[in-house]
Every structure is written in C-alpha cells, then in structure tokens.
Amino acid sequence: MKIKKEIKHASTSLLKELVNVSSYTFDSVGVNKCGAIVKDFLINNFPENKVHIKILKSSNKSNKGNSMICNMGSTRKPNLLLSGHLDTVHKNHYSNFSEKDVKFYGPGINDMKGGIVVLLFGLLEYYKKTKTVPHCTLVFTPDEEDGSKEFSRHCLNAAENIYSLRNKVPDVDNTHSGFYQDSRFWGKLALGAIEMYNTTKNPMYLKEATTYGDNAGSDYWWSWGDINSLADFRIAKYVPRFSDYILNNLQAFNANKDKSVFREGMAYSWGTTNSFLGIALQVILYKTLTGKKDFDSLATYQRDYILGRNPWGISFIYNIGSTFPKHLHSQIAYFHDGYLPGALSAGPSPESVLKNYDIKRENFQYDIFNSDDVKYYDDRWDYVTNEPTIVGNATALFVFGYLGER
Numbered sequence: 058m059k060i061k062k063e064i065k066h067a068s069t070s071l072l073k074e075l076v077n078v079s080s081y082t083f084d085s086v087g088v089n090k091c092g093a094i095v096k097d098f099l100i101n102n103f104p105e106n107k108v109h110i111k112i113l114k115s116s117n118k119s120n121k122g123n124s125m126i127c128n129m130g131s132t133r134k135p136n137l138l139l140s141g142h143l144d145t146v147h148k149n150h151y152s153n154f155s156e157k158d159v160k161f162y163g164p165g166i167n168d169m170k171g172g173i174v175v176l177l178f179g180l181l182e183y184y185k186k187t188k189t190v191p192h193c194t195l196v197f198t199p200d201e202e203d204g205s206k207e208f209s210r211h212c213l214n215a216a217e218n219i220y221s222l223r224n225k226v227p228d229v230d231n232t233h234s235g236f237y238q239d240s241r242f243w244g245k246l247a248l249g250a251i252e253m254y255n256t257t258k259n260p261m262y263l264k265e266a267t268t269y270g271d272n273a274g275s276d277y278w279w280s281w282g283d284i285n286s287l288a289d290f291r292i293a294k295y296v297p298r299f300s301d302y303i304l305n306n307l308q309a310f311n312a313n314k315d316k317s318v319f320r321e322g323m324a325y326s327w328g329t330t331n332s333f334l335g336i337a338l339q340v341i342l343y344k345t346l347t348g349k350k351d352f353d354s355l356a357t358y359q360r361d362y363i364l365g366r367n368p369w370g371i372s373f374i375y376n377i378g379s380t381f382p383k384h385l386h387s388q389i390a391y392f393h394d395g396y397l398p399g400a401l402s403a404g405p406s407p408e409s410v411l412k413n414y415d416i417k418r419e420n421f422q423y424d425i426f427n428s429d430d431v432k433y434y435d436d437r438w439d440y441v442t443n444e445p446t447i448v449g450n451a452t453a454l455f456v457f458g459y460l461g462e463r
Contacts, residue, residue, distance in 0.1 A: 068178045069161075071098065072154070075170040076163040079150035080122075080143055085115070088122025088199045091143040095173065095197060099127055102181050107190040115199060115207045122199035124208045129180070130192035137193040141173045142201030173197070213256060220253055243273035244285035251291040266292050267299075275305035279335020280328045281448060290342040300346045303339055307352045310336050319367055320358035325431050327441055330373045330404035331449035333359040337456045360460065363453075367405075369426045369433055374453065375400040375445075384420055384437040386444040391437060400445035401453045405433035411441055 074094055080087040092112075099108050113124040122143060130136070145165040154163040161171070180191050198208040223246060250266035253259070270292050276285040286303045293299035310322035322336040340356035343349065358366075365372045365380070372378030375385065376398040383395045390397035408430055420436040427433065433442045 064178060064182070068174050069156075071177070072161065072166075072171060072174045075173065076154040076161075076165055080145050080165065081148045081150075082144040082146075082200050082202045083120050083148075085120055085122045085199075088143050091170070092123060092125050092197060092199070095143070095177070096125065096127075098177055099129075099195075103129065103184060103190055113208070113211050116210070119200075119207055121203075121207050124199055124211060125195075125197040127195040127197075129195065130190040137191075138196065139176055139193055140196040140198070141169055141176060142198045142205070143173075144198075144200055144202050145170075146202050169201075216253065216256075220249055223249075240276070240283055241273065243269045244276065244283050244288050247273055247285070247292065248288035251288060254295075255291070263292075263295060267296055270299060270302070273302075275302045275309075277306050277309050278323070278332070279339060279452070280326065280332045284335075286339050286342060290346065293346050297346075300343060303343045303346070306339055307336075307343060307355065310339075311352060311355050314355055314358060319362060320355075321362060322355060322359055325405055325407045327406050327410050328403050328446065328449060329406060330363055330401055331446070331452050333362055333404075334401075334449075334452045334456050338452055341456070341459050356456075360456065363401075363404075368428070368431075369405070369423045371423070371433075371435075373402045373404050375402070382435045382443060384435050384443065386437055386440045390445075397445065399450070401449045402435075403442055403444050403446065403449060405431050406442050407431055414441060416441065 071094075075091055078087050078090050078094070080091045082088070096110055099110065107130055109128045111126045111128075113126065115121045115123055125143075128136075145168070147164055150164060152163055154161065154166075156162070165171070176195075180193070183189075183191050196208070198205045200207050247266050247269035250262050250269055254262035254266060266288070270285075270288055273283075273285045273288065276283040278284075279286065286306055289299045289302040293303075313324075314320045314322045321333065323332055326332055337356040337359045340352045343352065363373050365378055367373075370380060372381045375381050375390075375396075382400075382402045384390075385395065385397055385400055385402060387397055387400065390400065411432055416434075416436075416439050418434050418436040418438055420434065422435055423433055436443055
C-alpha cells in the first residue's frame with residue numbers, strides 16, 4: 058500500500074517526536090509530555106468546537122501521568138471508542154528514534170506510540186476526505202504497562218457514582234420508550250451490584266446483589282432485555298443457591314424442546330438465534346457452577362439448530378456450512394458483495410411480529426419452507442430475520458469458543 062509523501066513525512070515527524078520523549082510508566086513528566094503532544098495534534102488539526110478534551114489527574118502518590126479523554130464530533134449520538142496508552146516499558150531511555158532499511162526503531166515504536174500515530178492520522182485523513190469530524194471518543198491512559206490502574210480508578214469512581222443513582226431515577230421499564238425494555242429492572246441491578254462487589258469486595262454490594270437477584274428470579278429467557286441468568290451465575294459463586302434460578306430456566310427450556318421435532322428450547326422471537334444460543338450458554342454456566350451434565354443434549358440441539366438442523370436447512374452463520382445467508386441486512390456485507398464471515402443472522406421470527414413491519418423484500422428463496430406461524434427471509438432489506446447484531450454475535454462467540462476448546 059502506497060502512502061502519500063506528505064502523510065508519510067508528517068506521520069514520521071509525529072512518531073519521532075513521541076518516541077524521543079522518555080515515557081516510562083512511573084515518569085509522570087514524560088508521560089504527560091506525550092499527552093501534550095497528542096493534545097496539540099488534535100487541537101491543531103480539527104475544528105475547536107468539535108474536539109473536547111478532558112484531563113483526568115492521577116493520584117499524587119502514584120507518580121504516574123494523567124489520563125486523557127477526547128470526545129470528537131457530535132456528542133448526541135452513540136459513538137466509537139478508540140483507546141491507546143502513552144507509557145513505555147523501560148525505565149532507561151535506551152535510544153532515540155532512528156530509521157534503517159525502511160524500518161523505524163526506538164522505545165514505543167510498536168507498543169504503542171506507532172499505534173497512536175496511526176490512530177491520529179487515520180482520523181485526520183477521514184476528516185480531510187469527508188469534511189466531517191469522526192464521531193468517536195479517544196482514551197489515552199498513562200500506565201497500561203502497569204495494568205492501567207490509574208484509569209481503572211477513574212472508571213471505578215464513575216461506576217460508583219452511577220450505581221449510587223439507582224434509587225433516584227425513574228423506572229425506565231415503565232416509561233414505554235420502546236427500546237429493548239426489560240420486563241423488570243432487577244436483573245440488571247443485580248448484575249451491577251455483583252460486579253461492584255467483585256471489584257471492591259464491599260459486602261454491601263453482595264448483600265444488594267442478593268436482594269436484587271432474588272427479586273429478579275428466573276426469567277426463562279436470553280436475548281435483549283432480561284439476562285438474569287448472567288447475574289445469577291456471578292452471584293452463585295458466593296451464594297450457591299442462585300444456580301437454582303438457572304436450573305429453573307433450563308428445566309423449562311428442556312420441556313419445551315421435547316415438544317418439537319427440531320428441539321427448539323423456547324418460542325421464536327425477534328432475534329431467535331441469539332435466544333437459542335443463549336440456552337446453550339446457560340447450560341455452560343450451570344455446568345461450570347455445578348459440574349452437572351444433565352442438560353448437555355439441550356445445548357447440543359440448540360447448537361445444531363443454528364448450524365442447519367432447522368426447517369430451512371440453513372446454517373445461520375455466514376460462511377459456515379454449504380448453505381448460509383448470502384444477503385445479510387448489513388451495510389458492511391452489502392459493500393463487500395455479502396461477505397461478512399462469522400456473522401450470525403437474527404434468524405426466523407413469528408408472523409405475529411413480522412406483520413407489524415412493512416419490509417420490501419426481494420429474495421424469497423426460502424419461502425417454501427416458511428409456515429403460517431414462523432418465517433425466515435435471506436434478504437438484505439429484512440432487519441427482523443436477517444440482521445447480524447453485536448449481542449447475537451457475542452453470544453455465539455461465547456458458545457462456539459467454549460465448545461471449540463472441547
């Protein structure tokens with residue numbers, strides 16, 4: 058790949074400037090100087106009103122530099138998080154920047170001052186070509202080589218502040234926003250509380266996690282909204298009886314499986330493949346807690362459904378098997394002729410859901426296998442049955458990653 062001369066010259070100059078600063082993790086002056094270089098680059102190359110920088114001071118006792126957060130572009134929309142670190146490993150600055158045989162040398166060239174330069178110039182080139190400031194948040198930490206303890210401290214403070222609001226905000230489950238609502242909020246509070254306990258070991262958080270988890274109970278579900286079983290799994294490591302809530306789910310899924318020739322563990326929904334793999338995930342969680350293999354076959358049936366043992370005879374994962382979705386509802390897939398390896402299609406959905414949306418489909422290849430009650434379309438316009446989602450792929454990665462090791 059050829060790089061324009063002006064970009065190569067400017068990026069090499071910035072890299073040289075960063076590398077020539079000694080920024081050992083416990084050298085706060087050097088780390089902060091690197092941070093100042095990055096800050097100046099952002100301020101000098103992007104519109105002032107589109108770059109909002111916040112410096113997070115490190116504790117006086119740590120002898121570490123400061124963290125820096127930069128919000129770019131619009132602040133009103135969900136954005137992309139890009140992260141890097143300013144520190145290097147070696148206490149002694151053993152050399153300055155040098156170039157030999159088209160290769161660069163020096164402390165932090167690869168880890169990760171070179172990465173910071175690539176990040177910054179990637180954003181700058183995007184801005185020059187589109188005249189639009191990239192909508193993203195940049196985080197630069199001062200102590201990655203020591204586990205990012207300083208930035209972690211800031212994150213923990215933020216988490217504690219957010220958690221403290223739990224009794225002061227409206228019950229969003231009852232505001233009817235229409236956006237992926239939980240049936241109840243207890244499961245998320247339980248998960249938040251137990252993660253706070255895992256981090257702080259403050260017994261108050263474990264007590265509250267137990268209370269919230271009991272209020273949540275079993276949800277007989279896995280997908281957007283309620284994911285109580287994940288909280289149950291985390292709490293059960295300290296309060297073993299919480300595995301019973303997962304057991305309740307699995308017993309219900311197992312009973313439902315026996316009613317169908319394809320062994321579906323729960324009813325079809327919007328995001329069916331995520332739900333079915335979520336059943337397999339809960340089997341894994343329960344087995345991890347108890348060592349019991351009672352539901353291994355339940356997990357196997359859900360896995361096999363995803364891979365082709367279903368009414369359409371299709372693997373719902375792109376490029377897995379001989380027959381898989383070719384027309385995913387994805388911009389990335391569309392601009393690459395459908396190519397999106399590993400993407401999990403949302404899968405079949407009930408007609409009771411589909412009838413509420415006017416989708417102008419073009420591909421009816423699998424319509425012959427659709428029933429009056431459940432339908433699937435391998436169509437790029439179908440955002441109900443054929444969209445790959447982050448949450449669905451996260452569940453798939455967990456399940457197949459676990460199974461792949463066995």
